[in-house]
Amino acid sequence: MHFLKERLKGIYQNNKLFFLAVFLLFIKSISILAHIVTDTKSFAIFYTIGCIPSYLLYFSYIVILMSFYFLFRGKFKVYYLFCINFFVTILFLIDIWYFRGFGSFLSVHSLMQTGNLYNLSDSIKSLIKFYDLFLFLDILVLFYFYKKQEVNVSKKSVQAKAFTISLLVSIIFIIEPVDAMILFNTKKQAIYQMTYSPKVTISNLSPIGYHVFDVFNYIKECRHIELTEQEKIDIKEWFNKKENIEGENEYKGLFKGKNLIYIQVESLENFVINKSINGKEITPNLNRLLKNSIYFNNYHEQTHNGISSDGDLIVNTSLFPVRRGSTFFRYPDNTYNSLPKILKKYGYYTHAIHSDKGPYWNWMRALYSIGFDKCTDETSFNVDEKIGLGLSDESYLKQIVPLIKTQRQPFYTFIVTLTSHMPFNIDEKYRGLNLNKELNESYLGGYFESIHYTDKCLGMFIDELDKQGLLDNTVVVISGDHEGVHKYYQNSIENLSQKEDWWLINNKEIPLIVYHKGMEQRTIDTIGGQVDLLPTICYLLGIESREYQDTAIGRVLLNTNLNFTVLDNGSVIGEVDEETKRHALKGIEISDKIISSNYFKQR
Template identity: 35%
Template structure:
C-alpha cells in the first residue's frame, strides 16, 4: 500500500509541470481573446481549441526527458506570453494581430517609437507574472521530482499519442470554422476572427502555414486558365457604358493630398462651439465632396492607402505591399501619367526609407521622390517636419515643376499619438476631454486643418488652382480600438454595435475643380480603391488593371474591405462576427442570396488582387501584348 501511495505521489508530482502549463496557457490565451473581442465573446467557442492547441505543445514536450520537458514547457510559456504582449500592443493600434507579414515590416517600428511606447501598458506584462512567481517553485520541483527515467521509445510513443489526440481535436475545430467561414483559412483575410475563435496559438500556426504555402505557391506558375480568368475580370470591371466627366482633366495638373489620420467625424463638427476643421469645411463647400467614403487599408496602414489610391488594387493579405511586392510591375497612376507626358512626384517630409517608399516609388514609376533630405527641417511636430513647413516648402517646389504635373503629397503632423501640436497655431478648447487621446487628436487635426487651409489658399492665390484638379482624402482611422469608448462618448453613441464602429471609419474625400466647378455632395458609398479609376476617367488614362470603379460612371457598387467585410450602401456585412446590419435601422438582418453573392464577390476580388501581387501578373499581361 505504501509503494502504491508513493508511486501515485511521484506520478502526481512528475505531472505538475504539465498541469500548470495547461492551466496557465489556457487562462492567458482566453484572457487575450476576451481582450480583442469585448463586444462578442463566447468562452464556449474558444476554450476547446485553446486547450487542444496546448495539448499539442504538451505532446511535443513528452519527447524530452523529465527536466528537459519542464524546461521546454517553461520556455514555451515565456514565448507564448511575449507573443500575447506583442499582439495586445499591436491590436491597440491596428485592430489586428501580428502576422508573419507584419514581422517583415518590423524595420518601420524604429520610426514610431513614441507610438509604440504610448501603446504599451503596465498590465500587459501580467502575462509574464507567472513566469517570475514560478521560478522558485520550478527549482523546488526539479529538486524533488524523482520520476523514473523513461526510454526514448516510450517518450516517442507518448508524443505521438498525445500530439495526435490534440491535433485531431484541434483540426476538427479548424474544419468546423472553415465550414462557417469558407476561404477564411486560406486567405487569412480576418486574423482577429481566427484568433478569437481558435485561439492565438492556432492563429499563428495557421498564419505561418499560409505564408509558407503562399511563398511556395508564388514560386509556381499560375495556370493559363486562371490568368485568363483574372484578365477577363479586370477588363469587364474597367469597362464603362457612359462617359460622365470624361477627359475633363486634359492638360490640367493633378494634386493629390493624403492626410494622416484624417477621419470624417471631425468634419463640420464642433467642440465648445468651435469648429474642429474650419478650413476643410470651407473647402468642402467649394468642392465635390464624398460623404460615404471609407478607408480600406490593412496592416500596411498609411502605405496601404497610398497603394490603393495609386494602383486600385487591395492591400496584401499579410504584411505590406510596399515591402513584399516592391519588385513587381504596376500600371500605376504615376506610370500612366508619365505616358501622357506628365511630370510625376511624391512629396513627403519624412525618412525616404520609411515604409520602403524609396524603392516602391521607383516601381510605380514616379519621376521624383522629394523626401526628408529634400526639405529644410526647420520645425518639428510629432514624428518629423511640421505640416506647416512641409506644405510651405512643397508649394515652392511645385511652382518650379514642369506643367502639367501629378504631385502626390503626404502629411505627417497628425500622426498618433497626437500630443505634439499644442502651441502650434492650435487654439482649440477641448474641455472636458482635455488630456485624452481623442482630445489630443482633435487638437492635432485642428492644427493640420489650419495648414491645409493655408496651403490651399496659397495654391489659389498663386493661380495654380486655375489649371489644377485637387483630390484630398484621409488615409486611415485615428482612434485605436482600445479608445473607442472615447470616440463613442464624443459622438453620443450609447450601446454601440459593430455597425457604429464601421460607420465611424469613413474618411473625408473631396475633389476640387478649377473655378469651384461641380461643387456639391455625393452620397454614394465609395472607397480609396475607387480614386484611381476616377482619375483615369478624368485624365483619359488606360483602365486595364483596376479593381475599383470610376465614381462618376458607376452606381450601387460595393465597398469591400481587406478583412472580408463589405457594404452596398444599404447593408453592412461585418466579417468577424458574420453579421449583416441594415444601415438605416441598425438592426441585424438575415443573409439573403443577394448578400451571399456580394460576400462571395468580395472574396473573389481579394483573391484576384492577391494573385496579381503574388504572381506579378501585370508584368505577364504586359509582356503578352
C-alpha cells in the same frame, strides 16, 4: 484496468507541474482571444470558449511546446516550463500591442519591417496598457504551486516515452483535427487558412498555432508565386464581369488636361468634417474647400498590414494590398498599371513627396516601381521644425510649393503628410481648440488638435498655391490614408466621462474631397473605397476606361449603379445582391494573386 489507472495516476503525480503549466497556458490563450474578440479590457474566458473551433488543437500546440519538459531532469524541468511560459507571454503581449496598432498580429513578414520603428517609440508606448500585466499572473500561480504546495518534480532519468507519446499525439491532432470535424462539421482546410479577418484566423488556429502557421506560410511566400492557367483565366474573367458603364455624364472629362495634386492626410477621418468643439470648427479650411468641391461622404479606408503605405498603393493602383505583411516590403519592385503610368501616357509629369525618409515602409523604392518620375523624401527638405514623427506639416507644405511651381505641366503630384500621426500628442503651443481638461488630455482631444493643426497647414498651402497662380488649372484631391483615433484608441473615447454621440462613430470612413477653384459644391452619397480613387479620378480627367478597366479593382463612383464597398477584413458596407457581393469579395483574393505573382509584368 486497475493497473492502467494506477499508472496514469503515477504519471500525473510525478508531473503535476507539467499538467498545471499546460492548463494555465491554455487559459492564457483563451484570455488573449477574449480580449481581442470582445475588444474589451476584460480577460474573462467565458465568451471566447464558445468561439473555439477546436479546443484539442489549442492543447496540442501547447503540449508540443511543453513536451520537451520530459527530456530534462530535476529542477531543469521547472526552469524549462517557466522559460517557455515567459517566452509565450512576451509573444502574446506583442500580439496584443500589434493588434491594437495595426488590426493584425505579429508575423515573420512584420519582423522584416523593424526599420519602421526608429521614430515610433511614443506610438508604441500608447498601445501598452497597465492591465496587460495580468498576462503574467499564471506564471505567479505556477511558481506558488511549485514553492508552497511542494509539487513533485521527477528526478529520474529522461522520460523518453512520455516525450514521444505527448509529441506524437499532439502532432496527430494538429495534422488531423478530428474533434473540429465532429463538433463543428468543418473541414481541415477551413481551419488551416488565413482568412480575411485576423481575429477569425487566430481563433481557428490558436494564438500559438497562428505563429506556427505563419512561419509555414512565410517559407512558401518568400518568392513570387506561379499562377496556374486556371488562375490566370479566373483573373481575366473577374475583370470581364466587373461593372463597366459605357454611358457618360457631366463628370466625364470635367477636369480634362488639368494638373492633379493628391494630398494623403495622415489619419484623417470623415467624422471631423463640418464639426465643431466649443464653437470652433475642427477643420475650418477643409470645410471652406467643400464649397468648391465634389465631396464623397461615404468613402472608406481599405488598408491592411501596410497601413499608410497601403494607402499609397491602393489609390495609385486600384488594388487591395496583399493579405500577409506589407506589400511595399514584400514586393517593392512589382509592375502595375498605375495612375502615374496612365497619366504619363497623356503627357503628365509625376512626382511623389513624403516628409519621412525613403526607406520608411520602403515607400520610395515601391513608388518608383509604381511609376513615379521622381520621389522626394525628408533628405530634400530643411528640417527646421519637428512635431511628432518628423518635419512639421507647416514647414513641409511651405517647402513643397516651390517644387510644384517649377514642375513641368501638366503634372500629377502625390503628397503625404505626417504630423497628425498617432499618438496625437501634439504640443500645447500648436493647440487651438481650447478643450476642457479631460478632453485635452485624452487621445481624442489630441486627435482633434492634431487634425486642427494640419487643417490650418492645408489652408495655408492652398492659399499659397492660389497666390502663385497654380490653382486655376489644378485639381486638388484630399483624403485620409486610414482612420486615426478610432483605429487605435476606440476604448479611450468610450471611457470619457462626457462625450457626444458623433465622437463614437467608427465606420472606417475617410473623406474624399476633389477641389477645384470656382466650381460649385456637390456631394456624392455613393458608397465607395480607396480602390475607387484611380478610376474615379481618371473619369474626371477624361481618361478612357480602356486604360484601366481590366487592371483596376475599383469602379467610377460618379458613374455606377452599385452602392457598396468591401473593407479589408472582408466585410461589406451597403446593400448589394449576393452574386455581386461574392464577386466583389473575390476581388481581394484576385488582388493578392496579381501582386504575389507580379501578374502585370507577365501580361
